[in-house]
Amino acid sequence: MVRAEAVHKSFGRNEVLRGITLEVAPRDVMCIIGPSGSGKSTFLRCINHLEKIDGGRLWVDGELVGYRQQGDRLYELRDREVCRKRAEIGMVFQSFNLFPHMTAIENVIEAPVRVKKENAGVARERGRKLLDRVGLGDRLDAHPRQLSGGQQQRVAIARALAMQPKLMLFDEPTSALDPELVGEVLDVMRGLAEEGMTMIVVTHEMGFAREVGDALVFMDGGVIVEAGPPREVLANPREERTRAFLSKVL
Amino acid sequence: MADLTVGQPVPAPAARERPEAIRAIPVRHPWRWVAAVVVLAIFAAVVYIFASAPDLKWPVVSQYLFNDRIMSAVLVTLALTVIAMLIGVGLGLLMAIMRLSVNPVMRSVAWFYIWFFRGTPVLVQLWFWFNIAIVLPKLTIGIPFTSIQWVGITNQIDTPFMAAILGLGLNEAAYMAEIVRAGLISVEMGQTEAAQALGMTRTQVMRRVVIPQAMRVIIPPTGNETISMLKTSSLAYICTVGELFFIEKEISDANFRIVELLIVASIWYLLLTSILTFGQYYLERYFARGSVRALPETPVQRLRRLLFHFHTTPEEILGASERKATAEEILANVERRRRSGPLR
Numbered sequence: 001m002v003r004a005e006a007v008h009k010s011f012g013r014n015e016v017l018r019g020i021t022l023e024v025a026p027r028d029v030m031c032i033i034g035p036s037g038s039g040k041s042t043f044l045r046c047i048n049h050l051e052k053i054d055g056g057r058l059w060v061d062g063e064l065v066g067y068r069q070q071g072d073r074l075y076e077l078r079d080r081e082v083c084r085k086r087a088e089i090g091m092v093f094q095s096f097n098l099f100p101h102m103t104a105i106e107n108v109i110e111a112p113v114r115v116k117k118e119n120a121g122v123a124r125e126r127g128r129k130l131l132d133r134v135g136l137g138d139r140l141d142a143h144p145r146q147l148s149g150g151q152q153q154r155v156a157i158a159r160a161l162a163m164q165p166k167l168m169l170f171d172e173p174t175s176a177l178d179p180e181l182v183g184e185v186l187d188v189m190r191g192l193a194e195e196g197m198t199m200i201v202v203t204h205e206m207g208f209a210r211e212v213g214d215a216l217v218f219m220d221g222g223v224i225v226e227a228g229p230p231r232e233v234l235a236n237p238r239e240e241r242t243r244a245f246l247s248k249v250l
Numbered sequence: 251m252a253d254l255t256v257g258q259p260v261p262a263p264a265a266r267e268r269p270e271a272i273r274a275i276p277v278r279h280p281w282r283w284v285a286a287v288v289v290l291a292i293f294a295a296v297v298y299i300f301a302s303a304p305d306l307k308w309p310v311v312s313q314y315l316f317n318d319r320i321m322s323a324v325l326v327t328l329a330l331t332v333i334a335m336l337i338g339v340g341l342g343l344l345m346a347i348m349r350l351s352v353n354p355v356m357r358s359v360a361w362f363y364i365w366f367f368r369g370t371p372v373l374v375q376l377w378f379w380f381n382i383a384i385v386l387p388k389l390t391i392g393i394p395f396t397s398i399q400w401v402g403i404t405n406q407i408d409t410p411f412m413a414a415i416l417g418l419g420l421n422e423a424a425y426m427a428e429i430v431r432a433g434l435i436s437v438e439m440g441q442t443e444a445a446q447a448l449g450m451t452r453t454q455v456m457r458r459v460v461i462p463q464a465m466r467v468i469i470p471p472t473g474n475e476t477i478s479m480l481k482t483s484s485l486a487y488i489c490t491v492g493e494l495f496f497i498e499k500e501i502s503d504a505n506f507r508i509v510e511l512l513i514v515a516s517i518w519y520l521l522l523t524s525i526l527t528f529g530q531y532y533l534e535r536y537f538a539r540g541s542v543r544a545l546p547e548t549p550v551q552r553l554r555r556l557l558f559h560f561h562t563t564p565e566e567i568l569g570a571s572e573r574k575a576t577a578e579e580i581l582a583n584v585e586r587r588r589r590s591g592p593l594r
Contacts, residue, residue, distance in 0.1 A: 048447055079452065087449025097444035101462045111448035114458060156444075163448060 001026045001061055001167055001198045002047060008055030009042055016042045018222035019056065024215070027196040031209035031230065034219035035245060040202040043219070044169050047200070048089050049082045060089065061166060087115050090160030094172040096152040098144040104131060104155045105140040108162045116163070123162070130158040134188050150181030157188055168192065170201040206250060210234055218242045310510040314501065315517065323497035324518050330414055330483040330493055335476050337419030342426025347456065349431055360427065367424035373485050376417035380489040382408055414486035414493075422479060429471045433464030465537045473530030477523045494518055 002024040009017040016039045024030045032040045045051045046058060049066055058065040066082070067074040077085075098107050108127035112118040131137055134154040136147075144152050153173055160168060170189065174182040186208050193199060193212045203209060209216050209230050216230035218239075226233055226242045234250075237243045300306065314320055348360035367375070383404040392399025408416075437460045445455040484495035494515050502511040531549065547555070 050443055050446065083446075083449045083451050085449075086447055089447070091444075091447040093440060093444060093447075095440055097438075097440040099441065099444070099459055099463075110458065111450065114454055115449045159448070 001028070002200065003059040004043075004056065005058075006056035007043065007046065007053050007058055009039075009046060009051060009053050016222055017046070017053070020219075020222075020224060021056075022217060022224060022227065024198060024200060026198050028214040029193045029199045029201065029212055030215045030217060031213040032200065032202045032217045032219060033204065033206070033209060033245075033249075034225075038219045039222040040219050041171050044091075044171050044200060044202055047167075048091050048169055049086055050091075060085070083115070087111070087163055088166055090163060090165035090168040092153070092156050092160055092168070092170045092173045094175050096144070096149070096156045096176070098152055098156055098159070100144050103141045103143055104136060104147070104158075107144070107155055108159045111159070112162050127158070127162055130161055131155065133191075134158045135184070148181060149177045150184045153177065153185045154188055157185075157192075161192075166198065168197055168199045170199065170203070172202050172204065174203070174205060204249065206234060206246075218245065220245070307507065307510055310507045311513050311517075314507075314511060314514045317501075317514075319497050319501065320494070320514060320518070323492055323494045324522070326411075326492050327480065327483050327494040327518075328522065330411075330418065330486055330491065331476065331480045333415050334418035334422055334483065335479055337415065338422030338426045338475070338479070339430075339472065341419070341423035343430050345423060345427035346430035346434060349427065350434060364424045364427050367421050368428075372417065372421045372482060373488065375421050376414060376485055376488055379408065379413040379416045380410065382413070410486075410489045410491045413489045414483070414491045417489070418479065418483060418486065422475065425475060426472070429475070430464070430468055432471075433466075433468035434460055436467045437463045462537075466534075469530065469534050469537055473526065473533070476530075477526050480522055480526065481519060 002022075004020050004022050007017050007020040008015070018039075020039075020043055022030075032043070034040050042051060046053050047060060047065065052066055063085070064074075065085070066077055068077060068081075069075075098104075099110065102110065105124065105127050108130060109118075109120065109123040112123040112126070113120050128137065128140060131140060134157055136151060136154055136158070139147060139151065144155070147155065157173075173189070174185050177185065182205070186205060189199070189201070189208070190212050201208070201213070213230040215227065216233045217227045218225045218233065218237075218241075220241055226237060226239045233242065234246065237246055301308070345360045345363055348356040349364070351357055351360075386404050389402045389404050390399055391402075441459050441463065442455055445459040450458065483493055486493050487496035487499065490496065498511045498515040502508045528549070535548065
């Protein structure tokens with residue numbers, strides 16, 4: 001579903017990604033861990049065209065990210081094409097980023113109605129079911145400020161799901177939550193994984209990574225230090241840096 | 251409540267027996283009364299001085315207050331204000347979006363526009379538009395290299411009213427552009443990213459996500475600009491537009507009741523700005539939805555509270571009776587009171 005080959009990305013002189021190569025199979029859940037500043041979030045944002053990569057190649061569902069290849073030439077994608085590709089990828093942010101001037105249900109149906117031009121009534125019905133599924137069927141008309149952090153993040157997940165994405169990206173979805181609210185969000189994510197959604201999750205929740213993840217990647221300094229089955233990496237890290245990191249967070 | 255010892259667990263009161271609400275004597279503020287008396291005395295003195303001034307004929311004021319020419323001048327002033335502000339807001343929004351555009355040509359054009367129209371005095375601009383016919387006696391609109399064209403005599407199109415509208419509106423747009431830009435950049439970057447991640451186009455992100463949130467920041471200074479415009483429109487007298495100041499001056503030039511007519515004009519300006527202030531308040535309240543948990547009181551609610559519930563807080567009124575509170579707000583109120591319960 002996602003394939004990265006030697007992906008590079010710099011902000012000015014600061015090289016954030018220094019050759020990321022990985023592959024995520026359909027229906028797999030890949031968790032990415034690592035210290036802050038290691039490039040995890042940047043990599044996630046590259047997959048969704050929120051950042052443009054400077055080097056290497058990145059494919060989503062067999063198609064190049066950000067470029068079109070004809071012969072051996074690359075053409076930058078137009079805005080419209082980028083939007084179309086983004087619409088197929090769901091993204092959940094650390095700070096929720098719900099639209100505060102819209103109610104929960106309006107947040108969920110905004111993109112289906114505006115981007116996919118779905119009928120408002122149909123979208124609303126589907127949105128209601130989605131909110132029901134994340135346990136917020138009774139808060140359809142609440143504004144984000146009236147919801148707890150955990151509830152907001154669940155609305156944000158429903159909002160992403162409403163576009164029927166083929167891939168879901170989670171950027172530290174539980175890092176901004178009070179400890180007792182983390183569980184409700186992880187439960188929703190676990191449910192999604194069980195239904196076979198392809199997911200890439202940047203997280204600090206080692207328990208989630210171990211139980212739900214099919215693969216675990218440890219990043220540091222813009223490179224992948226170690227990757228493998230989560231239980232193995234977490235229990236017997238091969239690399240010294242992985243060991244040092246895990247000893248601090250576990 | 252009497253003998254709480256530090257370190258000892260406080261036994262939770264049984265659910266039913268809550269201690270009764272505290273009734274304490276509120277702090278007295280004698281100096282407020284002294285200040286009020288002093289202010290009233292000064293006010294009375296000012297009123298007396300003006301009321302008793304021998305050369306100030308108050309009957310003239312009341313005679314001209316609803317004079318036909320004054321009334322129609324008020325309408326012209328209002329029309330100038332509204333139209334100039336519409337141009338200002340519309341063009342200002344466009345300029346603000348252009349200044350934040352990814353297109354360098356757009357950015358430069360907007361920068362130049364703001365630089366020019368903010369850099370020259372509005373009186374000069376008004377005078378310029380009034381006299382544009384000197385340099386451009388004929389206006390031609392057409393498609394180059396074809397015979398399709400339309401020619402107009404500038405003096406027929408550029409009436410005094412039109413000159414005033416152009417002068418005030420184009421100048422205002424430069425200021426509004428900066429106000430709108432401030433609003434747009436005040437919306438968190440995460441909002442744009444979230445909208446983009448959903449596949450929304452730049453235009454959709456602006457229209458559906460950024461602008462509605464920017465409104466909260468844009469409206470107060472825009473209200474300010476509107477009030478300011480109402481008064482700045484008096485500069486249009488230089489274009490011989492029959493607005494309030496021009497007509498007032500015309501009348502007083504004829505009958506030499508200068509101060510009386512100034513008072514008439516001032517009363518109208520004050521009345522109009524008061525109405526605008528009122529409207530602005532409700533507009534702000536509308537766009538505060540979603541950004542505050544409980545909306546602030548309306549002036550009517552505040553007045554009622556001051557008259558009938560002098561010592562109650564706004565929250566108590568809002569939560570309880572004056573407005574149809576939503577279930578959430580009532581619950582939140584109950585919760586807040588429960589938490590802060592016995593100690594207050």
